[in-house]
Amino acid sequence: MHQIQLGAIDYAILIVYFAFVLGIGWVLRRQVKSSEDFFQSGRSMPTWIAGLAFLSANLGAQEVIGMAASGAKYGIMTSHFYWVGAIPAMVFVGVFMMPFYYGSRARSVPEYLRLRFDEKTRGFNAITFALMTVLSSGISMYALAKLLELVLGWNFHTSVVLSAVIVLVYIFLGGLTSAIYNEVLQFFLIVLGFLPLVLLGLKDVGGWSGLTAKLETVSTGAGYSAGAMTHSWQHLGSASANPMGVEWFGMVMGLGFVLSFGYWCTDFLVIQRAMAAESMTAARRTPLFAAIPKMVFPALVILPGMIAIALHHSSGGLIPIGSDGLPNYNLAIPVLLAHYLPSGLLGLGLTALMASFMSGMAGNVTAFNTVWTYDIYQSYIRPGQSDKHYLRMGHTATVVGIFLSVLAAYATTRFNNIMDMLQLVFAFVNAPLFATFLLGMFWRRSTGHGAFFGLLIGTLAAAAHHGLTLPLGGMAGIKGGFLGTVVHTYPSEMAQNFWTAIVAWTCCFTATILISLLTRRTKSDEELTGLVHSLTPRIVETGLAWHQRPAALGVVVLGLTLVLNIIFW
Amino acid sequence: MKLDLRLPIGLMFTIFGVLLTGFGLVSDRAIYAQSLDINVNLWWGLVLMAFGLVMLGLARQGRQAPH
Numbered sequence: 001m002h003q004i005q006l007g008a009i010d011y012a013i014l015i016v017y018f019a020f021v022l023g024i025g026w027v028l029r030r031q032v033k034s035s036e037d038f039f040q041s042g043r044s045m046p047t048w049i050a051g052l053a054f055l056s057a058n059l060g061a062q063e064v065i066g067m068a069a070s071g072a073k074y075g076i077m078t079s080h081f082y083w084v085g086a087i088p089a090m091v092f093v094g095v096f097m098m099p100f101y102y103g104s105r106a107r108s109v110p111e112y113l114r115l116r117f118d119e120k121t122r123g124f125n126a127i128t129f130a131l132m133t134v135l136s137s138g139i140s141m142y143a144l145a146k147l148l149e150l151v152l153g154w155n156f157h158t159s160v161v162l163s164a165v166i167v168l169v170y171i172f173l174g175g176l177t178s179a180i181y182n183e184v185l186q187f188f189l190i191v192l193g194f195l196p197l198v199l200l201g202l203k204d205v206g207g208w209s210g211l212t213a214k215l216e217t218v219s220t221g222a223g224y225s226a227g228a229m230t231h232s233w234q235h236l237g238s239a240s241a242n243p244m245g246v247e248w249f250g251m252v253m254g255l256g257f258v259l260s261f262g263y264w265c266t267d268f269l270v271i272q273r274a275m276a277a278e279s280m281t282a283a284r285r286t287p288l289f290a291a292i293p294k295m296v297f298p299a300l301v302i303l304p305g306m307i308a309i310a311l312h313h314s315s316g317g318l319i320p321i322g323s324d325g326l327p328n329y330n331l332a333i334p335v336l337l338a339h340y341l342p343s344g345l346l347g348l349g350l351t352a353l354m355a356s357f358m359s360g361m362a363g364n365v366t367a368f369n370t371v372w373t374y375d376i377y378q379s380y381i382r383p384g385q386s387d388k389h390y391l392r393m394g395h396t397a398t399v400v401g402i403f404l405s406v407l408a409a410y411a412t413t414r415f416n417n418i419m420d421m422l423q424l425v426f427a428f429v430n431a432p433l434f435a436t437f438l439l440g441m442f443w444r445r446s447t448g449h450g451a452f453f454g455l456l457i458g459t460l461a462a463a464a465h466h467g468l469t470l471p472l473g474g475m476a477g478i479k480g481g482f483l484g485t486v487v488h489t490y491p492s493e494m495a496q497n498f499w500t501a502i503v504a505w506t507c508c509f510t511a512t513i514l515i516s517l518l519t520r521r522t523k524s525d526e527e528l529t530g531l532v533h534s535l536t537p538r539i540v541e542t543g544l545a546w547h548q549r550p551a552a553l554g555v556v557v558l559g560l561t562l563v564l565n566i567i568f569w
Numbered sequence: 570m571k572l573d574l575r576l577p578i579g580l581m582f583t584i585f586g587v588l589l590t591g592f593g594l595v596s597d598r599a600i601y602a603q604s605l606d607i608n609v610n611l612w613w614g615l616v617l618m619a620f621g622l623v624m625l626g627l628a629r630q631g632r633q634a635p636h
Contacts, residue, residue, distance in 0.1 A: 009592045013585060020581045027572050049574060181574050188578060192620065196613050200604055342600040344592045344610035348585065 003153045004338045010347025017351045018166060020185065021358070025170030025178040035390040038175035039370040040107060041276035045177075049184055050282065051289030054273040056183035059190060060360020061353060062140045064301050065147070069329035071298075071305025072312075072319070074244045075215060075229025076568055078305070079298040083232075084256040087291050087561045089264035091554040094274075094287040097265055098550075099539055100441050102275055102283040104530050109268040110375040116440045116531045118448030118522065119379075124455060125433075126375035129268060130368055132426045134401055137364035138408020139419060144357040145409065151334045152350075160409055163354070167362050168402045172395055176276055176370075179362040183273075186355035191293075193352025194300050197333075200340045201307035214310035219243070221313070229306070232568045245472070245492025254498025258505040262434040269367040280539065284550040291557045295564060308332040311339075361405070369397035420478050428466070431501045432458025432508030439512050444525070444532045450516030458508025465503040471496045573631055579624030586618025 032038050045053075070078040106112040110129065114122035145159035170178045205211045216226040228235045228242050235241045236248040264270060264287070274286035312318040312327055319335050322328035337349045373393045382389075412419045436455050439446040467483035471493040476482055480496060490496040529535050546552045593611025601608050 009588065012588055016581065016584055016588070020577055024572070024577055031571070044571075181572070181577075184574060185578055185581065188582070188620075192582070192617060196609055200607075200609070204605060340604055342596075342604055342610065344589050344596065345604070345613055348589070348613075 004151055004334075004346065006152065006347065006350075007343035009344050010350065013344075013347035014351050014354070017189070017355065021166060021170050021182050024181050024185070025173035028174030028178045028181065031177060032173075032175050032391075035373070035387050035394060037177070038391055038394045039366075039373065040272075041175070041177040041180060043276060044278050045180060045273075045276045045282070046278055047282045047285045047289050049180060050273050050277040050286040052187045052293070053180040053183040054270050054286050055290040055294055056187040056190075056359045057179075057273055057363030058270055058360070059187070059297075059356055060140050060363070061144050061147075061357035062360065064190070064194075064353065064356045065143065065330050065333060067298075067301040068305035068308070068332040071302035072309040072327070072329045072332045073305075074242070075219070075306055076232050076298075076302065077229075077236075077242060077244050078302045079232050079564075079568065080251060080255060082294060082298050083561050083565050084252065085260040086264060086294055087557060088256065089260040090287040090291045090294065091557055092261065093265040093271070094284045094291075095550050095554045096533075097437070097441060098274060098284040098287070099280065099536065100531055100533075101271060102277070102280050103536065107275075107374050108370055109266060109271055110371055112531070113436075113440070113451070114375075114379075116523075116528070117446075117451040121436075121448060121452045121455065122375060123380070124452065126371050126379075128426065128429045130371050130376065132429075133269065133364040133368040133371075134404040135408050135419070135422055135426070137361045137368075137401075138405040139412055139423070140357060140360055141405055141409040142412040144354075147330075147334060147353075150331075151338070156413075160406060163358060163361070164402050164406050167358055167365060168398065171362055171365055171369075171398050175394065176272070176366050179366045180273060180276060182362060183359045186359040187293075189355045190352045190359075191300065193348045193355070194304070194333075196345055197336055197340060197349060198300060198303050198307075201304060201311075201336060204340070205307055205310055211306060211310055214314050215306060218309060218313050230568075232565065234569060239491040239495055244494055245490070246495045246498065250495050250498040250502070254501045258431065258434060258501040259498070261438075262430055262432075262501070262505075266433045266437050268371060269363050272367055272370065281541065281544065281548070281550065285548075285553060288550060288553040288557055292560075295557070295561055304336050305329070305332045308336050365398060365401045365405070368401040369394050372397045372401070417478065424466070424478065425463075427497070427500075428459045428462035428504065429455075431462045431504035435505050435509035435512060439509070439516075440532070442533045443513075443516075444528055444534055445521065446512060446516045447519045447521055448523075449519040450512045450514075453515050454508045454512030457511040458504045461507035462500050462504035465500045466496070469496055469499070573628045575624045575628035575631065579621045579626075579628055582617045582621030583625065584621070586614050586616075586621050589614030590618060 036042055067078060067081065101112060104112055104115055106115055110122045110126035113125050141160055141163060144163065145156045148154040148159045149156050170182060205214055212230045215229040219228040220226050222243065224241065224243060225235065236251060239245050239247045274283045277283035277286050308319060318339065319327040319331055337346060341349050373390055377393055378390060432455055435458060436451050440451060466480045468485065469488045469490060470476065470481040470486050471479060471490050474480060479493065490499065525535055541549055589610045593608050593614055596610060
């Protein structure tokens, strides 16, 4: 594609945005007096701020670019990542799990694991999580810098350094509060920056009906039935009937249950935002509040991908062709930006892209510095120091975390395979996690040994499943099959991933139960109060109108999601 | 004294709105051929300005009636 030329107005918008993110950090710097202020925002956030940050921290550039790419590749079925793979888990964490996270006064998710189980379970989770955050922020930095190089001709190094320094400065100054405030600002920017693109695109293709008609040609051209790209459930009966190559059970159990609950209910990156809320009710409402915009996000990130592929086929080669002979789906959003937006709005759209990248990166960095300082440094390296000492360590960890991310970004340019492999390993570690938390929170008999070895077994099971299977047409290696024999071939990589997760979860769940029954409990009922459902007093909500109650909100959110599923059935 | 988040959000979008609306008024019509002949800078600038002003208004209201 030919490069986009930016005008003075576009740079002006970008500079105003930079000034505001840095300014927020600068103004907030005086509020940071203790490590609690720096790592937990002094637990003072109202629901709407925590909720939008909860959403925004997850909305990295990879999410925006990746979901648009999936929209172009698979059509409206991509919405399963929202309506099946996010909303139910967000409701569950708010209604059922937040009471234990927030109520236990744990400062992080790994710390909850120590309170509930033991030191080794916490250590395992803290170390893998810390590594993963640094790695993923590095990879997304790489992705953004590559994109800017391709689309704008910006220098790769300049993009990496500039974005790293800005995120560093605002977190260093204002800690989690600064990250959260900026995430909310970025949320509005992402919405208002991409919306004109969607509106223009829809108008151009003739609305939803025009888009449907165009996509019918695309989908029949690829050998699927006409509605395969515009219906989310109708073609899930068998894996060969839809472009994702997934059948409904793998979708619902793998994505909807294991992967989604594993991410939204246990990943400290998002949970940290809810734990910064001002009260228990606010903390529980945080993911529920976030679920409402999350529900309509497919219109903002998936629709552009669908519009791009429709135009690509109807008006001839809009999206550049990659080295594999297929359209380079990751360019769907940048291509549309260049196609529809003149100087001015173009600057706003690109700023929104930068904002999504920064919010994702800041989410990783703040989660990293907290887990590093509380769960690794304070626990294993230098316990018993003054609060000032840990606050200083928080600042240091922010610098080091960003530095490691930059290293990871450069490592990705050199050793793409190693990065893919590390991501795969982390996927194995993550897949069984939700089983551990579920049993920890709802079964008081589960023990520390059970949790730790259950997790280990689940992780190994994930690796074994991946090593024994392959996606259709895949070569043995990073795609699977590395254990020598291939016992099953899945119709697609996505189906393989979903089933890896299902196997990992089931093994971890069963192993944790068995080992717990064979080992002695080390925590008394008193110690587990506030950490386990049956030993925690029910929360009484008096004086709250129905729409302020988490459970009622949860029901409303689920109802609306069901309606969306039916509309796009 | 805590920073009211609505203030920077309101300010930033008001500035964006002013910039885009202003640019929309002075820019050459020809550049809007790609945006389906709609002066998107002007119209979307007004939307952003309205959003920014509403946020500023809420922040102001919040300051007058503290809790």
